[in-house]
Amino acid sequence: EVHLVESGGGLVQPGGSLRLSCAISGFTFSDHYMDWVRQAPGKGLEWVGRVRNKANSYTTEYAASVKGRFTISRDDSKNSLYLQINSLKAEDTAMYFCAAGFCSGGTCYVGVYWGQGTLLTVSS
C-alpha cells in the first residue's frame, strides 16, 4: 500500500528556518519525480517545486515565490523527500503536501500519489 507521510510542520517565527520531510513507502520512490504543493488556509493550490529522479540528475525547479528561500532534496536510500525553508514569511503559512509525479506523453505530471499534508504556521 502506498504511503506518503509529511512531518516537520508547526509554529515558527518569521525569519526562521524549518525542514519538512516526507517519508515514502509502497512504490519505487527512486523512479519518481517528486513535488511539493502548498495550500494557504481557505485558498487554492500552489505548486512549490519539484526534484527530478537520479536519471535526470536530481535537478530542481521552483515557483518564483519561493526561489532562493526553498530547497528541495531527496534521499533515495531513505525513501525520503525534504523541503528546506529559510527566511520564513507569514505568507508561507500553509498546508504542505508532498506528491509523487509520473511522466507520460512528453511531460511529467504531479500527484499520482499524495501525502495528507503538514501544516506550517509562520507567526510571532
Next chain:
Amino acid sequence: DIQLTQSPSFLSASVGDRVTITCRASQGISSYLAWFQQKPGKAPKLLIYGASTLQSGVPSRFSGSGSGTEFTLTISSLQPEDFATYYCQQLNDYPLTFGPGTKVDIK
C-alpha cells in the same frame, strides 16, 4: 508564467446534473493539462492528465477535453461524492501553475 483561469468559480448543482468546468490558459499549453478534485481537509486527487486521459480508478462519468488554451472537465451525472473543488494545472512550462479552482456545491 502561464496563468490559468477557471469558470465558473462556484457552481451549484443537483445530483444527476451534467456539469462542465472550463479552464483557460494565457498561452498555448498543447495537451499538458491535468484536473484534480479536492475535498475539504483532504489531499487533491488526480482525475485526468494529458487533458483527456482518465487516471486509473476514476469513474467514467468524468471526462476531459481540449488543447491549446481552452479545456473542459465534464461530469456526466453528478454524484453525491462529487461535491468538491476542482483545479486544473498546466505542465507545459515551469513554473507549473494551478487554476484558482471551481467549487461544486449542492443545490
